[in-house]
Amino acid sequence: ILNVEQSPQSLHVQEGDSTNFTCSFPSSNFYALHWYRWETAKSPEALFVMTLNGDEKKKGRISATLNTKEGYSYLYIKGSQPEDSATYLCAFPNQAGTALIFGKGTTLSVSS
């Protein structure tokens, strides 16, 4: 059974704080790791698709790292803003490679 685990489940920070979340996935037969942001009343949107061990990707104040040997990825948000409030999902291809399996997500709330 393929499991994608995310922690913490929820997080509340103050504006300006930096924060990070974890995604754990099976380290064998690695293919790709996806991060998505899902804002309330909107559709999930892709942040990063990561494929190489040691890869680091950045989009504005958000960055992600990947360790395929130990099976984890970190998502970092520097200087959190209220508009960063969302659920952050990571996803991993299923064994058939036909679709993505999602974790439960980390719900971030940023107070001004």
Next chain:
Amino acid sequence: ETGVTQTPRHLVMGMTNKKSLKCEQHLGHNAMYWYKQSAKKPLELMFVYNFKEQTENNSVPSRFSPECPNSSHLFLHLHTLQPEDSALYLCASSQDPASGSNTGELFFGEGSRLTVL
């Protein structure tokens, strides 16, 4: 026009009703998906269509019936649903390599919120 459009956005139906959810993508993708979001659960994969052929049925009850008439349209036909089927149903599309392996990012619709009474 948005990339992936789902209709209706909200649907209330009785357990004996027959209804359908519709998804349309304008991105030229060749793979489409149905996911289900229930409270406090991760997004659950239901069906995958690749080049209009169903490649995955994730043990979904037969009261859910998908249809993919072409690579731009995907339907989910609903019949004799149960109250526990109330959820947000998300459609997504992606561009997959011809080999069928999936590393392409998913583009989601805004979902159809279903309530079964």
